[in-house]
Amino acid sequence: MPNKEVAKFSVSYLQVLNENGKVDAKLDPKLSDEQLLEMHRWMRLARELDERMLKLQRQGRLGTFPPNTGQEAISIPAALAMQKNDWFAGAFRELGGRLVRGEPLTSTLYYYNGWEEGNILPDDDLRLLPTSVVIGCQFPQAAGLAYASRYKGEDAAAVAFIGDGGTSEGDFHEGLNFAAAWKAPAVFVVQNNQWAISIPRSDQTPSATLAQKAIAYGIPGVQVDGNDPLAVHVAMTEALARARRGDGPTLIEAVTYRLMMHTTADDPTKYRGKEEEELAWTKEPLVRFDKYLRAKKLWNDAKEEALKAELKAEVEAAVKEFEARDDFQMDAPFLNVYGTEHEEIKRQHQDYLENVKREGANG
Ligand SMILES: Cc1ncc(C[n+]2csc(CCOP(=O)(O)OP(=O)(O)O)c2C)c(N)n1
Numbered sequence: 066m067p068n069k070e071v072a073k074f075s076v077s078y079l080q081v082l083n084e085n086g087k088v089d090a091k092l093d094p095k096l097s098d099e100q101l102l103e104m105h106r107w108m109r110l111a112r113e114l115d116e117r118m119l120k121l122q123r124q125g126r127l128g129t130f131p132p133n134t135g136q137e138a139i140s141i142p143a144a145l146a147m148q149k150n151d152w153f154a155g156a157f158r159e160l161g162g163r164l165v166r167g168e169p170l171t172s173t174l175y176y177y178n179g180w181e182e183g184n185i186l187p188d189d190d191l192r193l194l195p196t197s198v199v200i201g202c203q204f205p206q207a208a209g210l211a212y213a214s215r216y217k218g219e220d221a222a223a224v225a226f227i228g229d230g231g232t233s234e235g236d237f238h239e240g241l242n243f244a245a246a247w248k249a250p251a252v253f254v255v256q257n258n259q260w261a262i263s264i265p266r267s268d269q270t271p272s273a274t275l276a277q278k279a280i281a282y283g284i285p286g287v288q289v290d291g292n293d294p295l296a297v298h299v300a301m302t303e304a305l306a307r308a309r310r311g312d313g314p315t316l317i318e319a320v321t322y323r324l325m326m327h328t329t330a331d332d333p334t335k336y337r338g339k340e341e342e343e344l345a346w347t348k349e350p351l352v353r354f355d356k357y358l359r360a361k362k363l364w365n366d367a368k369e370e371a372l373k374a375e376l377k378a379e380v381e382a383a384v385k386e387f388e389a390r391d392d393f394q395m396d397a398p399f400l401n402v403y404g405t406e407h408e409e410i411k412r413q414h415q416d417y418l419e420n421v422k423r424e425g426a427n428g
């Protein structure tokens with residue numbers, strides 16, 4: 066009776082820039098100084114906005130939101146590796162990537178204060194899907210967008226982001242399988258930040274890696290250091306090139322850590338220890354990127370001070386604009402659900418307006 070090995074797999078891990086800011090010369094993508102400084106600026110801007118939002122929320126000036134601190138090295142280099150006509154299908158921890166794609170700083174402030182206007186893009190061609198709190202839906206959406214782009218003869222890929230917890234959703238598997246079976250030009254990114262609210266990665270699945278989920282669908286799966294913007298850039302560039310060649314999708318697991326609370330409504334001290342948080346802070350992306358840029362003589366204290374002041378002013382201007390607005394429409398969520406009029410949405414909209422008239426806005 067035959068009893069033989071019929072297939073063998075392995076999963077590789079990529080790190081280009083280590084925790085001390087040292088680059089591996091053989092793996093270095095050799096980005097230009099301008100590209101490195103641009104990447105650095107986006108990362109710092111996303112961090113500045115995130116920190117400002119936390120203060121606003123604590124002061125009662127912003128609603129609940131999920132901090133992105135520590136995950137800047139994933140969506141930002143990913144977005145920078147994309148073309149303008151590629152699709153960006155995010156969840157809710159891709160603030161930096163969304164800014165790179167052209168979303169104004171004010172959008173995230175509107176959105177997390179409950180205003181649907183935060184989802185209105187300044188330009189219809191941005192190809193940036195709205196923030197999605199519905200876990201997992203981005204994967205089938207990206208598979209469909211990628212398939213449709215190829216069907217229409219466009220040279221466009223779709224990039225989807227999900228969390229480690231999201232890999233337990235059916236949508237994760239359906240999206241991957243559809244895209245793999247149809248060789249759709251898609252790239253799927255798992256932001257493995259070790260936690261899904263209070264559920265640790267080890268409880269999510271006994272799989273040694275999340276990248277290995279790709280093997281079941283017959284596509285490449287790679288694990289990268291998600292605190293290393295250069296590794297993410299290399300993996301994304303390769304995956305996008307593969308997608309454009311017509312060779313199908315790739316799954317990238319970016320290993321990082323959720324340094325902050327799940328959302329501002331959560332208290333992580335209830336379910337995880339201080340030591341693991343402290344260790345994670347030593348590996349965070351901005352510290353190591355800063356060290357790298359200083360070693361390359363691209364960064365110094367004077368540049369640091371100037372950038373700090375510039376980003377602070379940029380974020381403050383956005384906060385001012387957000388707080389000056391009073392023209393938000395309570396019924397905006399009903400207005401753009403579909404591109405065309407829809408009977409059921411029309412009925413719900415009507416129902417809502419009558420309810421507001423009867424009970425008042427808070428009824
Ligand atoms: C379909 C669906 N189920 C459950 C939830 C509630 N929920 C919100 S965030 C979250 C955990 C997500 O964890 P992960 O995918 O790891 O992303 P992270 O928050 O760590 O970025 C859950 C279960 C949801 N928003 N959508």
Ligand SMILES: [Mg+2]
Nearest residue numbers: 228229260261
């Ligand atoms: Mg997570």
